[in-house]
Amino acid sequence: MNLDELLLQLRQRRLILISEQEIWPSPCYTRELARAVRRHRQGLQVLMKWASIEVCASRDNHRQYWRYTGGQCYTCTMCQRLLSEVS
Numbered sequence: 001m002n003l004d005e006l007l008l009q010l011r012q013r014r015l016i017l018i019s020e021q022e023i024w025p026s027p028c029y030t031r032e033l034a035r036a037v038r039r040h041r042q043g044l045q046v047l048m049k050w051a052s053i054e055v056c057a058s059r060d061n062h063r064q065y066w067r068y069t070g071g072q073c074y075t076c077t078m079c080q081r082l083l084s085e086v087s
């Protein structure tokens with residue numbers, strides 16, 4: 001499973017990435033997903049640091065906070081704010 005496939009799986013299963021190592025709700029995710037998360041930890045970490053919409057915690061509710069940052073990248077300013085508050 002590559003990183004894009006993993007992100008798609010997370011979206012389809014409505015799983016939320018809490019950190020590059022933790023997913024919520026955890027009982028819903030399979031061993032295969034857990035392995036993919038471990039394997040792509042660094043990639044996920046980068047996406048989370050940028051608050052990329054790829055890892056947006058709530059795509060339906062946050063869509064209005066998405067901002068284009070150039071280079072075909074979109075940032076979720078709401079996730080960005082939430083992340084800066086918890087870290």
Ligand SMILES: [Zn+2]
Pocket residue numbers: 055056057058059062076077078079080
């Ligand atoms: Zn978001």
